[in-house]
Amino acid sequence: MKPIKDTKLTDQRDTSSPWDESAIEFISSSHEINAWITSITKTDLIKDTNPFKSSSTLEIYGVLKYTKIVFINIDFQFSGCGIGDFSYFINGGVLSENDDNLMILSISLNQHADFLINNIIKSHKTALDMGKTCSDIRFFKNPGDGEITHAERLNKYTRESRYPITGLVTWDTLESPNLARWARPYVDTAFSMENAPTNPFQQPELTLQEESLVRRR
Incomplete structure (x- = not known):
């Protein structure tokens, strides 16, 4: 199974509404979510206690493979049964005025699935080693999941509904970028x-x- 072909990205968001209706319809009508991972940051904290205590956090960011700019963030905070779930939120200009009304597709994966973390990191590292700027990832979902309700549409920043992730694919291709x-x-x-x-x-x-x-x- 190969990643889908890249599509040209254009920022055509409707700034009059925080929710990108066309992107939500595109996501909800599909059985999969295809994205580029652009950045992974792993932070390890070690405390000087007896015995030593350590904790790690992983921040993963990317862009939806779509004709408009839709940002994705991935975390590992899902504590239920299964692989994970997804939802949406509006950034709301938290960092700067330029970030106002950015719709984010938020994907939360199982916090106990270390193999998912390892596979995503390994796939991204291989892509960077090959000279690429991002790696591919594909999430599977149920068609219809991801629709926005009228009540949620009135909410400016967050949505309560979360929808299950039913599977995912990463690619770890070892190949020279100069190969004929x-x-x-x-x-x-x-x-x-x-x-x-x-x-x-x-x-x-x-x-x-x-x-x-x-x-x-």
């Missing part, structure tokens, strides 16, 4: 036989390891 298009997996959307060589041994980037092995013999 013909040498990519043939199922990749970037794959192309254009300018492909008749003899792969003519490609230095593919024969470097082979030549090294020959010199060792």
